[in-house]
Amino acid sequence: MIGLVIVSHSAKLAAGVHELAAQMAGGQVAIGQAGGLSDDGETLGTDASRILSAIDEVWCDDGVLLLMDLGSAVMSAEMALEMLPEHRRKNCLLSNAPLVEGAIVAALHASLGEPLQAVNAVAEAALSVPKLAGAG
Amino acid sequence: MAQEITTKQLRKWLLAYAARIIENEGHLTELDTAIGDADHGVNMRRGMGKLQERLHDEGQSEDVSAFLRSVAMTLINGVGGAAGPLYGTFFLRAATSPTNGSSIDLEQLTQMFRYGLDGLQQRGKAQADDKTMIDTIQPAVEAMEAALAAHQSAAVVLAAARQAAHLGMKHTIEIEARKGRASYLGPHSIGHQDPGATSAYFLFETAAEVFTTTGAD
Ligand SMILES: Nc1ncnc2c1ncn2[C@@H]1O[C@H](COP(=O)(O)OP(=O)(O)O)[C@@H](O)[C@H]1O
Ligand SMILES: [Mg+2]
Numbered sequence: 001m002i003g004l005v006i007v008s009h010s011a012k013l014a015a016g017v018h019e020l021a022a023q024m025a026g027g028q029v030a031i032g033q034a035g036g037l038s039d040d041g042e043t044l045g046t047d048a049s050r051i052l053s054a055i056d057e058v059w060c061d062d063g064v065l066l067l068m069d070l071g072s073a074v075m076s077a078e079m080a081l082e083m084l085p086e087h088r089r090k091n092c093l094l095s096n097a098p099l100v101e102g103a104i105v106a107a108l109h110a111s112l113g114e115p116l117q118a119v120n121a122v123a124e125a126a127l128s129v130p131k132l133a134g135a136g
Numbered sequence: 137m138a139q140e141i142t143t144k145q146l147r148k149w150l151l152a153y154a155a156r157i158i159e160n161e162g163h164l165t166e167l168d169t170a171i172g173d174a175d176h177g178v179n180m181r182r183g184m185g186k187l188q189e190r191l192h193d194e195g196q197s198e199d200v201s202a203f204l205r206s207v208a209m210t211l212i213n214g215v216g217g218a219a220g221p222l223y224g225t226f227f228l229r230a231a232t233s234p235t236n237g238s239s240i241d242l243e244q245l246t247q248m249f250r251y252g253l254d255g256l257q258q259r260g261k262a263q264a265d266d267k268t269m270i271d272t273i274q275p276a277v278e279a280m281e282a283a284l285a286a287h288q289s290a291a292v293v294l295a296a297a298r299q300a301a302h303l304g305m306k307h308t309i310e311i312e313a314r315k316g317r318a319s320y321l322g323p324h325s326i327g328h329q330d331p332g333a334t335s336a337y338f339l340f341e342t343a344a345e346v347f348t349t350t351g352a353d
Contacts, residue, residue, distance in 0.1 A: 037216045044216070045175075045179065045217055046216070046221075048212050048221060048224070049213050070317075071218060071317065072218035072220070072221060072316075075218065075225075075260065076220065076221045078221075079224065079225065
C-alpha cells in the first residue's frame with residue numbers, strides 16, 4: 001500500500017488535511033505531514049529536509065505520493081526528491097492534484113491498495129470535478 | 137586579482153552578504169508587502185542568521201565545493217519561502233562547478249555563478265522578464281561572461297556584474313510578475329520592485345566589494 005505526504009506552508013493546514021484524509025483511509029494508509037518550517041511549527045514556509053523526513057516516515061516500497069499547496073511547496077518537494085537515493089526517487093511522485101480534494105481521494109484509493117500511478121490519476125482528476133452543481 | 141579567490145574569501149563575501157541582507161530586512165519586507173506576503177525580509181534574515189552561525193563555526197572544510205554545499209543546506213533549511221529552495225539550489229548547483237580545490241580563479245567564479253543561475257532556472261522555471269531574482273542574476277552573469285571574454289580585470293568584471301544586476305533589479309519595477317506569489321496580482325504588480333531581485337542584487341554588490349578590496353587574506 002502506498003504512503004502519502006502532505007506538504008504545506010502551514011503546519012496547521014497540513015494537520016487539518018491529514019485529519020480529513022486519514023478519516024477516509026480508515027487508519028490504513030501511512031500519511032506523513034511536512035507543514036511549516038522545521039525549527040518552529042508556527043512559522044510559515046516549506047523545507048526540503050522536513051519533506052524528506054516525512055517521506056522516510058511513511059516509506060514503503062509501493063511508493064509515496066506527495067501533495068503540495070502553493071508554488072514554493074512544489075520547489076521544496078522537488079528538492080526533497082533530488083536528495084533521495086535513486087531507488088527511492090523513482091517510487092515517489094509529485095501530484096498535480098488540489099491539496100484538500102486530492103488528499104481525500106488519494107487516501108481513499110490508497111486504502112483500496114491501488115498502485116501509485118493509479119492513485120495519482122484519480123487524485124489529479126479531482127481538479128476537474130466541479131464543486132457547485134451546474135458549474136464546470 | 138591575478139590571485140585566486142580562496143574559500144576564506146568566499147566566506148568573507150557571504151558574511152558581508154548576510155550582514156547586508158540583515159541591514160535591509162525592513163526594505164525587503166516592505167517590497168514583499170507591496171506584491172507578496174510580506175515575509176521576504178523575515179525569511180532572508182532567518183536564513184542569514186543561520187548562515188552567520190554556520191560561517192563562524194570553526195573547523196570547516198576549506199574545499200570550495202564542500203563550502204558551497206554547506207551554504208546551500210543552511211539556506212534550504214533556514215529561509216523558508218520560495219527563496220529557500222531557490223537560493224538553496226543556486227548554491228547547491230554552484231558547488232558542482234569546477235574549482236582548484238580550496239580556491240577558484242576569476243573564470244571559475246564566473247562559471248560558479250553560471251551554474252547557480254542554470255540551477256535556479258531549472259528549479260523555478262522562470263525566464264527573464266518574469267519579475268523574479270532571475271532578472272538580476274541573469275544579466276549579471278552575462279555581463280561577467282562578456283567582461284571575462286574581453287580579458288578584463290577582476291575589478292572590471294565584478295563592477296560589470298554589479299552594474300548589470302542593479303539595472304536588472306530596477307527593471308523589475310516596470311514589468312508584470314509571471315512567477316511566484318506576485319503573479320497573482322497580474323498587472324497590479326507593475327510599479328513595484330521585486331523583493332527577490334533585490335536580495336539577489338546584494339550578492340553582486342558584496343562580491344564586488346569583497347573580492348576587489350582584499351589581497352591579504
Ligand atoms: N519560480 C520562481 N523563479 C525564480 N524566482 C522566484 C520564483 N518564485 C518566486 N521567486 C522569487 O522569490 C521572491 C519571493 O521570495 P519569498 O518572499 O521568500 O517567498 P514566498 O513567495 O514563498 O513568500 C520573489 O520576489 C521572486 O524574486
Ligand atoms: Mg514572500
